[in-house]
Amino acid sequence: MPTLATVAAAAGVSPATVSRVVNSSAPVSPEHRAAVEAAIARLGYVPNRTARSLATRSTGALALVVREAVEFGVSDPYLSTFLISASSALAGSGLHLVVMAASDDAEHETVGAYVRSGHVDGALLVSVHAGDPLPGQLLAAGIPFVFGGRPPMELPDEVCVVDTDNLGGGRLAAQRLLSTGRSRVTAISGPVDMTAAADRVEGLRRGLDEAGVPLLGLAHGAWTRSSGEQAMTTLLADHPDLDAVFVASDTMAVGALKALSAAGRRVPDDVAVIGFDDVEVAAYATPPLTTVRQPTAEQARCAIEALVAHVRDGQAPPSVVLPTELVVRQSG
Numbered sequence: 001m002p003t004l005a006t007v008a009a010a011a012g013v014s015p016a017t018v019s020r021v022v023n024s025s026a027p028v029s030p031e032h033r034a035a036v037e038a039a040i041a042r043l044g045y046v047p048n049r050t051a052r053s054l055a056t057r058s059t060g061a062l063a064l065v066v067r068e069a070v071e072f073g074v075s076d077p078y079l080s081t082f083l084i085s086a087s088s089a090l091a092g093s094g095l096h097l098v099v100m101a102a103s104d105d106a107e108h109e110t111v112g113a114y115v116r117s118g119h120v121d122g123a124l125l126v127s128v129h130a131g132d133p134l135p136g137q138l139l140a141a142g143i144p145f146v147f148g149g150r151p152p153m154e155l156p157d158e159v160c161v162v163d164t165d166n167l168g169g170g171r172l173a174a175q176r177l178l179s180t181g182r183s184r185v186t187a188i189s190g191p192v193d194m195t196a197a198a199d200r201v202e203g204l205r206r207g208l209d210e211a212g213v214p215l216l217g218l219a220h221g222a223w224t225r226s227s228g229e230q231a232m233t234t235l236l237a238d239h240p241d242l243d244a245v246f247v248a249s250d251t252m253a254v255g256a257l258k259a260l261s262a263a264g265r266r267v268p269d270d271v272a273v274i275g276f277d278d279v280e281v282a283a284y285a286t287p288p289l290t291t292v293r294q295p296t297a298e299q300a301r302c303a304i305e306a307l308v309a310h311v312r313d314g315q316a317p318p319s320v321v322l323p324t325e326l327v328v329r330q331s332g
Contacts, residue, residue, distance in 0.1 A: 002043040011039035061098050062090070062307060063115050063123040067132055069103035076223060077251060077279035078296055082126060082148065085300035095308070108134065116141050122311045124148055124303050130193035135159075144310040148303045152195045160316040162303040166196050169292035169324035170203020173246045173274045176290065176326055178211050182244035182272050186217040188231040188256060190248045200248045200276055200292075216242055221252045228252025232259035243271055244332065250275040250282040250291055257285055257331070272332030288329035295322050 004022070008015040013032050020028050021036040028036070039045070064086055066079060087097050098120055102108035112134045115123050122144035125135060130152040138145045139155070147161040177185055187204055190197030197220075205215050217239045221227035228247060232255065235242060247253035253275030257267060265271045267287055275282055278293035302320055310316045 002045045004045075007036065007039045007043060007045050010043060011035040059119060059121050060095055061120045062095055062304075062311070063098045063100055063120040064126060065111055065115065065123055065134065066099070066101045066126050067108060067129050068101055068127050077281065078223075078249070078277055079127060081279070081296045082300045085297040086124065086148075086304050089301040089304040093308070108132070112137055116143060122146075122307050124307050125151070127194070128152065129191065144307065144314075144316070146303050146307040146310060146316070148299060150195045150199070152193060152198075158316050159319075160306050160310065161319040162299055162306055162322070163320070164196075164294040164299055164322045165324045166199035166294075167203035167206070169276060169294065170200040170205070170246070171207035172203075172292055172324065172326045173276070174204045174207025174211075176274060176328070177244045177246070177272055177332065178208070178213065180268075180272060180332065183213055184216050184239070184242045185213065185244040185246065186219075186235045186239055186242045187215060188228060188235070188245060188247040188252055189218060189220050190223050190252070192220055197248050201246070204246050221248075221255075223249050223251060225251055225255035225258075228255030229259045230255075232256035233263075236260075236263050236265070245271060245273055247273065247275050250277045250279045250285075250289060253289055253291070253331075254281055254285050257287075257289075261286075268330065268332050274332045278327050282327075283329070285331070287331050290329045290332040291327050292324050293327050294324050298322060 004015050004018050008018045011018065013036060017028060017032055018036050021033055064083065083099060090097055100111045102111045116137060123138060124146050126148040128147065128151045135151060135153065135155060150161050150163045185208060187201050189201045201218065208215055217235050219231035219234045221231045232245065235245065245256060247256050253273055256273060260267055260271055267273050273289065275289045275291035278291045282289040282291045299322055306317045
């Protein structure tokens with residue numbers, strides 16, 4: 001394998017000049033840069049990243065940590081889109097993404113130890129649940145990190161959060177249901193320990209309150225189709241006169257549609273259904289799902305850019321809240 005010294009000899013420059021070109025650590029004359037780059041291309045030289053990290057104290061790696069089981073992260077449309085978009089945002093940057101998932105406290109402790117031990121330069125935390133110790137540990141260790149979504153814990157103001165307007169999205173759903181004459185509105189939230197789920201239902205509740213309409217009933221799911229189906233079955237048993245349901249994710253909303261069909265309820269004639277996310281399945285549901293669109297790809301890109309800036313500058317950039325919008329289809 002060619003070495004830095006080999007490249008220097010081929011280019012007719014010193015090894016220090018090759019190092020400056022490879023690491024962009026100091027100015028190099030255009031002539032010397034061109035000679036070094038030509039030698040690198042001709043010899044197929046690949047920089048020794050281990051030695052480079054020892055010199056610069058940079059690993060060139062960022063961690064994306066998901067507090068969910070691996071199979072859930074792959075199958076959930078929101079998380080899979082987020083992961084792909086975050087990885088794409090690093091294309092051509094020379095940085096790479098280490099994706100780590102943990103479904104329980106034992107696995108999460110292993111993930112936390114890896115992130116804190118210097119294997120990565122910073123971390124993007126996604127799908128954070130209440131009681132997660134990792135944010136506090138990273139803060140204490142001085143490791144740069146960014147939240148993809150508002151976390152369910154109190155943290156200093158200087159911590160960067162890249163969130164979507166879940167409260168506003170829930171209010172949009174309420175306004176749509178009220179505009180179509182619905183007055184017996186129920187909701188299916190996500191896990192009780194996740195802020196996004198609570199914010200979406202709280203936004204719905206506020207929108208209904210503004211019109212003097214109470215939220216009739218609430219059930220919780222786990223972001224899966226089966227949990228949405230079970231939650232809808234529970235709501236129908238508890239509130240047989242319901243005429244609308246707001247579901248905190250499109251995946252759960254598809255399960256709710258199945259439960260309504262099994263109960264002989266027509267959508268939207270008998271019951272209006274509004275989801276959240278606007279993932280691909282929403283347009284192909286039966287009937288096509290009215291939903292609140294959140295800009296998942298943009299959120300992932302903004303979060304990666306914020307993390308890179310934090311690592312580079314040593315200071316977290318300001319938090320960001322991205323807008324949501326209503327997408328009207330046939331279900332509500």
